Amino acid sequence: MISDERILMAHGEGGELTRDLIQSVFVAALDNDELRALGDAAIVPAPGDRLALTTDSFVVKPAVFPGGDIGKLAVCGTVNDLAVAGAVPRYLTTGFVLEEGLELALLREVVRSMAETARQAGVTVVAGDTKVVERGAADGLYINTAGLGHVPAGRSLGPERLCPGDLLLVNGTLGDHGMAVMMAREGLPFDTPIASDCAPLNDLVETMLVAGGAYVRCLRDATRGGLATVLNEWAGDRVGLALNETALPIAPAVAAACEFLGLDPLYVANEGKLVAAVAPDAAPAVLAAMRAHPLGGEAAVVGQVTASHPGLVTLRTPYGSERVLPMLAGGQLPRIC
Amino acid sequence: MCLAIPVRIKAIDNEGMATVELSSVERKVSLVMTPEARVGDYVLVHTGFALNVLDEQEARATLALFDELEAFEAQYRAESEA
Amino acid sequence: MRYIDEFRDPATAARLVDRIKRLARGRRLRLMEFCGGHTHAIGRYGLGRLLAPEVDLLSGPGCPVCVTSATDLDYAVALAAVPDLVLATFGDMMRVPGSAGRSLMHARSEGADVRLVYSPLDALALAQQLPDRPVVLLGVGFETTAPGVAATLLQAESQTVDNLLLLSLHKTTPPAMRAILCGGDTNLDGIIGPGHVSAVTGSDAWQFVPEEYGIGVAVSGFEPLDMLQAIASLIEMAVEQRPRVENCYGRGVDAHGNAAAQTLLKRCFAPSDAEWRGLGALEESGLALITDLQHRDVRALYPLDVDRAPEPPGCRCGDVLRGVLLPTACPLFGRRCTPRDPVGPCMVSAEGSCAAYYRYAEVQDA
Numbered sequence: 001m002i003s004d005e006r007i008l009m010a011h012g013e014g015g016e017l018t019r020d021l022i023q024s025v026f027v028a029a030l031d032n033d034e035l036r037a038l039g040d041a042a043i044v045p046a047p048g049d050r051l052a053l054t055t056d057s058f059v060v061k062p063a064v065f066p067g068g069d070i071g072k073l074a075v076c077g078t079v080n081d082l083a084v085a086g087a088v089p090r091y092l093t094t095g096f097v098l099e100e101g102l103e104l105a106l107l108r109e110v111v112r113s114m115a116e117t118a119r120q121a122g123v124t125v126v127a128g129d130t131k132v133v134e135r136g137a138a139d140g141l142y143i144n145t146a147g148l149g150h151v152p153a154g155r156s157l158g159p160e161r162l163c164p165g166d167l168l169l170v171n172g173t174l175g176d177h178g179m180a181v182m183m184a185r186e187g188l189p190f191d192t193p194i195a196s197d198c199a200p201l202n203d204l205v206e207t208m209l210v211a212g213g214a215y216v217r218c219l220r221d222a223t224r225g226g227l228a229t230v231l232n233e234w235a236g237d238r239v240g241l242a243l244n245e246t247a248l249p250i251a252p253a254v255a256a257a258c259e260f261l262g263l264d265p266l267y268v269a270n271e272g273k274l275v276a277a278v279a280p281d282a283a284p285a286v287l288a289a290m291r292a293h294p295l296g297g298e299a300a301v302v303g304q305v306t307a308s309h310p311g312l313v314t315l316r317t318p319y320g321s322e323r324v325l326p327m328l329a330g331g332q333l334p335r336i337c
Numbered sequence: 338m339c340l341a342i343p344v345r346i347k348a349i350d351n352e353g354m355a356t357v358e359l360s361s362v363e364r365k366v367s368l369v370m371t372p373e374a375r376v377g378d379y380v381l382v383h384t385g386f387a388l389n390v391l392d393e394q395e396a397r398a399t400l401a402l403f404d405e406l407e408a409f410e411a412q413y414r415a416e417s418e419a
Numbered sequence: 420m421r422y423i424d425e426f427r428d429p430a431t432a433a434r435l436v437d438r439i440k441r442l443a444r445g446r447r448l449r450l451m452e453f454c455g456g457h458t459h460a461i462g463r464y465g466l467g468r469l470l471a472p473e474v475d476l477l478s479g480p481g482c483p484v485c486v487t488s489a490t491d492l493d494y495a496v497a498l499a500a501v502p503d504l505v506l507a508t509f510g511d512m513m514r515v516p517g518s519a520g521r522s523l524m525h526a527r528s529e530g531a532d533v534r535l536v537y538s539p540l541d542a543l544a545l546a547q548q549l550p551d552r553p554v555v556l557l558g559v560g561f562e563t564t565a566p567g568v569a570a571t572l573l574q575a576e577s578q579t580v581d582n583l584l585l586l587s588l589h590k591t592t593p594p595a596m597r598a599i600l601c602g603g604d605t606n607l608d609g610i611i612g613p614g615h616v617s618a619v620t621g622s623d624a625w626q627f628v629p630e631e632y633g634i635g636v637a638v639s640g641f642e643p644l645d646m647l648q649a650i651a652s653l654i655e656m657a658v659e660q661r662p663r664v665e666n667c668y669g670r671g672v673d674a675h676g677n678a679a680a681q682t683l684l685k686r687c688f689a690p691s692d693a694e695w696r697g698l699g700a701l702e703e704s705g706l707a708l709i710t711d712l713q714h715r716d717v718r719a720l721y722p723l724d725v726d727r728a729p730e731p732p733g734c735r736c737g738d739v740l741r742g743v744l745l746p747t748a749c750p751l752f753g754r755r756c757t758p759r760d761p762v763g764p765c766m767v768s769a770e771g772s773c774a775a776y777y778r779y780a781e782v783q784d785a
Contacts, residue, residue: 188537189364189365189541190362190363190364191362191363191364192361192362192363193361194362252360252361253360253361253362255360256359256360256361256362257362259342259359260342260359260362260364260382261537262340317463317464317465318427318429318432319429319432319433319436319464319465319466319469319643320429320433320465320469321464321465321466321468321469322465322468323462323463323465323468326758326777328758329514329757329758329759330514333510333511333513333514333535334509334510334535334537335340335509335510335511336339336340336383336384336509336510336511336537336560336564337339337340337455337456337459337482337483337484337511337560339454339456339560339561339563339564339613339614339615339616340456341563341615341618342423343421343422343423345421367540367567367570369570369679369683370566370567370570370677370679370680370683371677371679372679379420379421379422381615381618381671383563383564383567383615384509384537384538384539384560384564384567385537385538385539385540385541385567386538386566386567386570388563388615388618388619388671388677388680389618389671389672389677391422391670391671392669392670392671393420393670395669395670396420396422396425396669396670397420398669399426399648399667399669399670400425400426402648403428403431403434403435403644403648406431406434406435406438407431407434410434410437410438413441
């Protein structure tokens with residue numbers, strides 16, 4: 001039994017303490033046949049013909065923030081990467097790097113949250129690993145995941161399918177996650193109701209694909225770097241993207257926090273938002289399906305794919321002018337000027 | 338330079354610090370440069386300090402200028418089309 | 420009245436644009452915006468595009484980050500590397516390169532303790548939390564920011580927080596404006612006056628511009644309607660040949676400024692000569708700590724040997740800052756000099772002219 005309240009180096013050394021940690025924290029919360037077997041590898045039936053595989057690492061600080069925590073984020077991030085590729089997510093693995101001195105209570109909370117989110121998303125965490133590093137070496141805890149899913153026959157999503165005239169849809173307000181985490185850090189003492197939008201989007205994606213079928217060309221989750229960054233990744237030799245500023249859904253508190261710090265919400269991370277490119281005829285049906293879904297209540301058409309300026313993402317201001325949204329060199333930093 | 342935004346004073350404590358608010362985002366700022374500020378006033382905030390109390394009358398005067406402009410421009414358009 | 424949306428109304432903006440175009444018809448007017456915040460706002464709202472070709476908006480040396488000399492930056496980077504010392508800085512300065520491309524961000528990656536603060540008061544709090552370590556606030560900014568830094572130092576004095584130090588890179592704006600106008604090669608028709616600096620100094624601070632140089636100044640706020648109104652006012656002045664100072668930001672600025680803020684400045688700072696990137700050394704244009712506060716002057720306590728940094732070869736930031744060159748006309752712009760690999764400070768600072776042009780680039784007509 002674990003009597004200590006903190007992670008010790010010994011928890012990572014493979015002996016009794018390690019075994020007890022795995023049982024009482026991980027298996028107890030995540031609780032499924034494959035994991036309970038605790039083999040060196042999980043043996044699972046192949047979920048389909050075309051497998052989708054993804055990996056992600058999570059280092060968010062603070063580990064717990066309004067609207068979520070690093071565990072919930074780990075599941076959502078991985079599930080969403082699979083979902084926007086058109087895959088049905090099935091299995092996750094997870095590796096934890098724990099800092100010596102990490103409070104066990106925090107670890108339990110994170111793992112419980114992970115388990116709860118996995119249940120909601122309909123995925124199973126079938127394998128895991130833990131390592132412990134010396135105090136000062138891991139900033140609390142880091143989580144790495146891999147996700148496995150399958151892509152049903154006939155689905156093909158990708159930016160090569162973008163056509164001028166396709167409409168750009170998002171499922172709700174932008175910038176919530178990044179601002180929630182930023183506001184929760186020390187050194188930026190603001191008081192806000194902003195909460196992360198962290199959520200598994202696989203069910204929403206399935207709803208959208210039922211409504212729009214092959215007319216849904218492409219999906220991306222608008223994580224690191226925000227909507228403007230992911231759209232820059234879609235812009236290429238053939239197509240550009242044009243956003244309409246007045247159509248962008250941004251919560252007033254997020255807009256206000258961005259004004260305070262001189263940040264642009266279009267470059268702020270989301271963890272429960274996707275952008276979809278949809279053929280114009282199918283867009284109304286897809287939008288309606290999104291709005292009927294709990295994670296799409298504020299879904300909106302925010303712009304379109306265009307042939308006018310290949311390679312560029314632009315924003316039409318409320319004043320009739322158009323400006324370019326470039327790829328930023330690094331992340332945004334709060335400014336005073 | 339100078340990112341300063343207009344925010345409303347929600348509360349003032351005994352130490353010259355005010356809780357200000359913009360769309361539910363709150364922050365404590367210093368009133369050392371605006372000792373005359375009162376709860377309900379709007380102030381310009383820059384790096385945690387209130388710079389000036391916003392003058393509502395002046396603001397309305399500026400907006401009224403814009404309304405006059407509308408009438409003026411409408412008249413100008415009517416005349417140039419005549 | 421919330422003072423934001425009312426000043427962003429698109430329909431009123433359209434009317435103001437019409438008015439400006441009508442007033443300026445047949446001319447090409449050159450207006451300088453003297454404030455990085457204005458450069459940013461013009462870009463964000465696309466005002467340059469709306470007012471072309473009748474109005475050319477030039478960006479002046481109003482970006483305190485941009486005009487910080489490379490030598491000063493090198494000193495800050497060297498300071499950050501001093502063991503146990505904590506350097507507290509506003510976000511704007513983190514990525515600005517000194518000579519050899521080294522920034523505070525690089526210094527942090529090499530182990531320097533560099534912390535981001537939003538307010539000088541955060542640096543004071545840090546100094547209280549770390550009483551055994553020198554905590555240095557990197558004081559950058561003009562008259563808008565310096566009073567808050569002054570207030571913070573005075574609070575440190577009264578609370579005997581002895582480990583809070585200041586690296587003052589603060590500068591004042593009228594000397595830079597004079598340097599631009601004296602240069603003789605800018606041919607300006609008007610100046611969009613810095614709104615928040617003027618909240619501290621008062622709009623009367625710019626009287627010397629129409630009186631000595633025959634150019635009008637319209638003090639402007641930062642919302643789109645503010646800027647359009649100020650531009651319209653400048654065009655009227657230019658067309659009627661009646662240059663004067665017009666305060667178009669009446670809700671935030673008056674003629675005399677903020678007495679409390681001005682007093683704070685006098686209690687802590689005295690004018691000193693300062694080096695401005697692109698403009699060279701300007702007399703009495705910097706703010707140095709007064710003798711009574713010398714114990715907080717980090718340069719006195721840490722007189723590090725830092726070589727004078729050369730200007731990067733080919734960099735035309737100086738001409739851009741003086742308004743004689745548009746960023747797009749610099750041979751390095753968009754080629755050797757981009758936000759990702761900046762050569763000079765105008766590209767590195769997010770509000771620098773070149774970065775603003777890059778960030779808010781006009782969409783080319785198809």
